[in-house]
Amino acid sequence: QQQVKQSPQSLIVQKGGISIINCAYENTAFDYFPWYQQFPGKGPALLIAIRPDVSEKKEGRFTISFNKSAKQFSLHIMDSQPGDSATYFCAASIIQGAQKLVFGQGTRLTINP
Amino acid sequence: GAVVSQHPSWVICKSGTSVKIECRSLDFQATTMFWYRQFPKQSLMLMATSNEGSKATYEQGVEKDKFLINHASLTLSTLTVTSAHPEDSSFYICSAPLRLVLEETQYFGPGTRLLVL
Numbered sequence: 001q002q003q004v005k006q007s008p009q010s011l012i013v014q015k016g017g018i019s020i021i022n023c024a025y026e027n028t029a030f031d032y033f034p035w036y037q038q039f040p041g042k043g044p045a046l047l048i049a050i051r052p053d054v055s056e057k058k059e060g061r062f063t064i065s066f067n068k069s070a071k072q073f074s075l076h077i078m079d080s081q082p083g084d085s086a087t088y089f090c091a092a093s094i095i096q097g098a099q100k101l102v103f104g105q106g107t108r109l110t111i112n113p
Numbered sequence: 114g115a116v117v118s119q120h121p122s123w124v125i126c127k128s129g130t131s132v133k134i135e136c137r138s139l140d141f142q143a144t145t146m147f148w149y150r151q152f153p154k155q156s157l158m159l160m161a162t163s164n165e166g167s168k169a170t171y172e173q174g175v176e177k178d179k180f181l182i183n184h185a186s187l188t189l190s191t192l193t194v195t196s197a198h199p200e201d202s203s204f205y206i207c208s209a210p211l212r213l214v215l216e217e218t219q220y221f222g223p224g225t226r227l228l229v230l
Contacts, residue, residue: 032217043119043206043221044157051216089156095217099145099210103156 002027004092006104014112019077021107023090026071030092034101035064035075038087047088048075080111115141115211119222126197127230134192134225136163136207142187143209147219148180151204163190163207197229 006023013019023033031052036044050057050064050073057064063076077084090104116139126132136146144165149157161171161182169182179201181193194201206224210217 034219036221041204041224041226043117043208043224045221046218049216049218093219095212099217099219100147100159100162101157101208101219106154106156108154 002102004090004102004104006090006107008107009105010108010110012110012112013080015080015082017080017111019080019084019109019111020074021088021090021109022072022074023092023104024070024072025092025102027092027102028071029094030102032093032095033064033066033073034091034093035062036089036091036103038089038106044089077109080109082111082113085109085111115139115209115218115220117207117209117220117222119205119207119225121225122223123226123228125228125230128198129196132194132197132227134194134205134207134227136190136192136209136222138188138209138220141209141211143190143211144187145210146184146190147208147210148182148190148192149206149208151206151224153204157206160192163192165190194227197227199229202227202229 034049035047037047038044061078066073091101093101120135146163148160161169163184165184171177184190208221210219
């Protein structure tokens with residue numbers, strides 16, 4: 001019940017295209033859903049996060065779509081650029097709890113020029 | 114945003130020795146910090162929660178005598194890998210949560226790559 005399932009495992013998108021990564025969770029107590037971007041040899045960096053009281057959040061080219069009833073959320077990267085090539089992790093946690101993040105398995109995104 | 118640092122960024126040691134990794138929150142205080150382990154091409158695996166002023170809590174399957182955690186102050190947590198062996202070689206990452214009024218963000222350190230020969 002603590003798992004967060006992420007797909008696809010890897011994704012190749014042409015420059016300028018839309019990259020879409022999906023995540024699903026089971027624990028309905030989760031109330032914080034961040035996305036992290038990680039480059040090789042670096043720590044994860046927060047990209048964007050959403051709370052379950054909204055269905056969508058947009059920051060620049062990055063958008064999170066959240067479907068509470070389906071217990072799913074996704075990351076959309078518009079106008080994907082080669083610099084976006086990285087591994088993306090979705091995560092979930094309970095803010096009022098121990099604040100522990102449960103991570104998805106990760107998606108290796110490659111943007112072809 | 115807030116900054117979390119780790120030291121060293123990489124370390125090579127001989128089997129049987131102990132290695133200490135430091136995690137610091139540079140511009141905010143953190144009563145809780147988290148330690149993760151990441152193998153190549155895999156996700157982050159939470160090892161333990163470091164609590165300032167009290168004992169760390171370890172995830173199931175993580176040996177507390179093997180991975181000693183000390184949260185010495187509100188800005189510093191250390192992870193000591195005792196009697197390191199080649200299978201302990203991994204990328205170790207810490208994080209610290211920063212809770213503001215309406216949101217919380219967990220900031221990660223740059224990671225420490227450990228290679229045990």
